[in-house]
């Protein structure tokens with residue numbers, strides 16, 4: 044499905060790579076209709092639709108997928124489609140920029156936002172206000188501690204209270220988890236990350252189980268607010284998706300090997316990776332993830348913040364940069380970028396594992412840890 048972009052060829056030329064449709068406007072028929080279905084480039088675009096079709100298949104999304112200009116544009120559309128006064132419950136540990144947006148912009152618009160540790164379903168259930176809670180937002184595994192929320196359990200709790208469940212599945216990716224099949228209503232991805240995989244596109248994805256009024260409102264939010272992805276970016280994302288499965292497999296295998304290796308390292312206090320049996324979310328992760336546990340992990344460096352920053356300063360092969368999911372491995376002292384109020388411990392380095400030789404990655408990190416502790 045991904046490797047051949049559903050096997051579609053261009054009907055005009057038989058090209059196996061379809062063209063990029065860049066038109067902003069479309070010819071009207073003499074009878075004043077728009078028989079092609081396209082009118083203007085802000086609500087819809089044929090190249091965007093091609094990529095959306097692939098993503099809908101990968102997520103088993105019966106209602107389809109929508110592409111946005113960024114992961115944040117996709118995520119915030121889910122909240123903009125709610126009503127002022129609606130109550131939403133979200134994971135306390137999640138992508139920092141979205142957490143900040145919920146506590147500032149969403150709150151300014153009148154949404155009542157409550158953050159809870161959704162890895163504890165008892166806490167999620169206690170936070171629900173039946174009839175008032177309209178959306179539960181979870182991220183699993185969640186940045187940057189990789190806590191695991193039970194998707195099927197969260198869906199049951201959300202639905203019992205009359206709310207929908209949306210899952211930020213960026214770090215699981217459809218290679219490991221398909222949240223809609225576990226009962227979620229909406230799945231969101233930063234297409235920027237492993238789906239594109241080459242650190243050269245900013246994009247967001249939503250996919251839905253049911254073509255209902257809420258999904259229709261999200262479509263209107265995208266069309267009227269102008270949040271659609273551009274056709275060149277949609278093309279690049281589709282190109283990235285062709286190698287998604289081989290990249291995701293290699294990155295997950297390397298991440299597992301590195302997690303095991305550094306869990307026993309004398310300069311590492313703790314490795315946070317859901318694939319390790321000692322991780323508190325391991326059992327739930329093993330039940331809802333397949334093909335391994337993803338490409339993201341964190342290490343807590345012995346010696347605290349100074350030793351963590353010192354280690355990041357000394358890597359060579361790993362690149363010191365934010366973001367994740369690309370073919371190149373990245374390391375980041377996460378507390379520095381998240382700032383005050385972060386649940387991220389100061390000794391934590393977040394690692395995004397790429398496709399380089401895992402032994403080279405291990406040697407480079409090992410040398411940086413040794414040098415920082417010398």
Ligand SMILES: *Cc1c(COP(=O)(O)O)cnc(C)c1O
Nearest residue numbers: 113114115138213233235245246
């Ligand atoms: C990067 C990221 C986002 C936001 O995506 P952008 O494309 O940067 O807007 C949201 N959630 C997670 C988990 C991410 O990693």
